[in-house]
Amino acid sequence: MDDNTSLNKTDLLPSDAATEIFPLAISAREDTEAARKIAPTVVKQLSESALFRMGLPKSLGGWEGNPVETLKVYETLASAESSVAWIVWNNHLACTFGRFLDESSMKEIYNDPSHVYANSARPEGVATVVDNGYMVSGRWTLVSGCELADWFVLRCLVVSEGSPTTLGPGANLKLFFIPKTEVEVIDTWNVGGLNGTGSHDIVIKDAFVKEAYAVGFDSPVAIDNAYSRLPIGCINAAGCAAMSLGVLKAAMDDLIDMCLERVTPGKSPDLRDRATVQAAIAKSTTLLASRRLQLHNSVETLWDESQQQNTFTDVQLADVWAASCEAAREARAMVSEIYAVAGTASLYKQHRIERAHRDIHAILQHGIVQPHWMNQAGMAYVGLTPNAAMFRV
Structure with a gap:
């Protein structure tokens, strides 16, 4: 190109x-x-x-x-x-x-710079092999941004003669690129956290997808550059962690703003005089800086290796997985602590702390930062071979 x-x-x-x-x-x-x-x-x-x-x-x-x-x-x-x-x-x-x-x-x-995209890596659809392509049907849950999307990338179980017809060993899974004209959105997203993502269910019935629009994680990469050589799984986890740190920053900044605004000369104690508030602000400040640095450094290492076309070691990948999961987990714990020390103010939607508390718990529900990835990272650190499918992808 x-x-x-x-x-x-x-x-x-x-x-x-x-x-x-x-x-x-x-x-x-x-x-x-x-x-x-x-x-x-x-x-x-x-x-x-x-x-x-x-x-x-x-x-x-x-x-x-x-x-x-x-x-x-x-x-x-x-x-x-x-x-x-x-x-x-x-x-x-x-x-x-x-x-x-x-x-x-x-x-x-x-090709269209105005287009928006959505995806689901959940294999909740079925693709039947037909001439020159596939017929795809299914219902996918939690498809974020589906109302905005022009194209969808959806994972399906591919069924052909002699292939497994259920998920499990030997199942043939592929990603299918499907335009919005084939997609029906089902209004299911009635939630608290991440309410604005519009992560509704979608349904597709008998959509033809040409063969070239069906790919797998083992498909050849068309354009070889340093960015396209980066692993998908742990880079995705790092992004989830970065969002978690952003939510923590919003909550921390809101608490600091409340401390500065709620000053009553001649009266005490104010919000800023509470020891629990002071400690939470100090703790969140150092946590945010340290976790951000570790996350960025671990991803930077992969970038350096990718530019040199080197193979990533399991330990290098583990460093990103571990930094991501811990940053997300500690951000959630710290937001909850800020929510607690801010008192009744945390209950009001006018404060970002209220939204941050809802959102951080929703973010941490994503499978890409679940605790089992820490076990995978630990396996690499003790000389075992991590066995999760997405650890190296």
């Missing part, structure tokens, strides 16, 4: 673009919450800033540089509105899956 045909219309670093969107994301928070999807004004600016396309090659408007930039984007956006960060992060994965397409198919699916 020719880099001169780049669809990226901005010269800003992704993190700078996220900083510019930050005030808009905050001002539109109630619209996002009420509609259960990102406010149109925010979607428009995210699209114009190419933040939905960071996982693509540069020639299609992607980032293609140091992945730490994407972590900064997620953290910044999550500190404004978690649902905005979540959809940007989710688009990154949907675009990353495009690396397995041939170049012609990649151009067809990702």
